[in-house]
Amino acid sequence: MTTNQPISALTIPEQIFLWLRLNMFNIAGAIAVLVIGLFLAGVISRWVRRAMTASPRFDPTVAEFLSSVVKYALWIVVLVTVLSQFGVQTTSILAALSGMALAIGLALQGTLSNVASGVMILIQKPFKVGEAINAGSISGTVQEIGLFTTELKQFDGLFVMVPNSELWNQAIVNLHRHPIRRFELIVGIGYDDSMAQAKKELLALAEGDERVLTDPAPQVFVSSLDDSSVGIGLRVWCATGDYLAVNWDLTEAAKARFDEVGISIPFPQREVTQKAA
Structure with a gap:
């Protein structure tokens, strides 16, 4: 097979072979970027998780959540870099990703608000599991703190699940924080x-x-x-x-x-x- 004949005259396997031969350096570079990038993303996300877990200020749930955010963000960077190896215009891709992120953010505004409030609760620690709190009309003993909701056992024994944004936007009185x-x-x-x-x-x-x-x-x-x-x-x-x-x-x-x-x-x-x- 020679490259002097028109590409349209080649068979599909010959066209694929020709494309691979002409782009072998780009393919090798893309594979190297992909492997090294994914490896570094995993290493950095694990380092973030270990560093945050070692600090008593951060809850393990927050450490896991933020390390996942770091990992996925690095994956996007690696993907865009790999595509640029083949001459793909990454500007349009980034614009599309930004538009998707904005649309998802607007659609999940309430959910993301609960997640942001949950992260702030887990970082600031206005209350912990086992402590009794008053927050507006909500009173009870904290049973579980999640990224979306907080579960409480009311003083009358009833179960209540509260969205984190409702708790974070209230003045929280912790009845057990001080000895x-x-x-x-x-x-x-x-x-x-x-x-x-x-x-x-x-x-x-x-x-x-x-x-x-x-x-x-x-x-x-x-x-x-x-x-x-x-x-x-x-x-x-x-x-x-x-x-x-x-x-x-x-x-x-x-x-x-x-x-x-x-x-x-x-x-x-x-x-x-x-x-x-």
């Missing part, structure tokens, strides 16, 4: 009762409870002068895990102690004066 919490109790006493004695009794209750911390020390104070009562306040600090038990026990103990020493807890009253016609 200690402050509890405040306000008890109303009658105007005829002794404020000093009421404060003394509440302080004695706090000091007698082993769960109440001594640093910060308990505080008692007059919180308000209401229509039918004087508000006596008690502030104590306790371990976060003891908060509910301390809340319930001190509230019950305050009522029992005031009944025991004769301090009244009045209910709202209103005096009505009727004038004779």
Whole structure:
């Protein structure tokens, strides 16, 4: 077979052989770029995953997700480079890929928003699995954090799955992040009762409870002068895990102690004066 005869006169196998002979260097270069590029993409993505996993700031889910993004982005770069070896105009390909990415982004706007919010939650860590949170109308204990949704167990035992974008756009109150919490109790006493004695009794209750911390020390104070009562306040600090038990026990103990020493807890009253016609 000679190359002097017209290509149209050659058989298909001869045309293929001729094309391979004329483009052997481009083919070899493309294969080399493909092999080396895919190898480097795998190495770099694994390095990104290991580096992020080694840092306590990044969740393993985020490390896996971002390493996959890096790998696929490098694959696209390798593919475009290989095509350019054969004289393909990569500008049009890049423009088409950009258009596809924009269309997919618009179609999956809500989903991508959840993914972005999930990544931010996993990186910033406003809450972790096992912690209880309040976020707007959502309350519960975190069961699982995913890229799209977060699963919680409500305090009444019900299961709730929340899109990550809804959580990320709310002010998140983490009920378990800090080791200690402050509890405040306000008890109303009658105007005829002794404020000093009421404060003394509440302080004695706090000091007698082993769960109440001594640093910060308990505080008692007059919180308000209401229509039918004087508000006596008690502030104590306790371990976060003891908060509910301390809340319930001190509230019950305050009522029992005031009944025991004769301090009244009045209910709202209103005096009505009727004038004779």
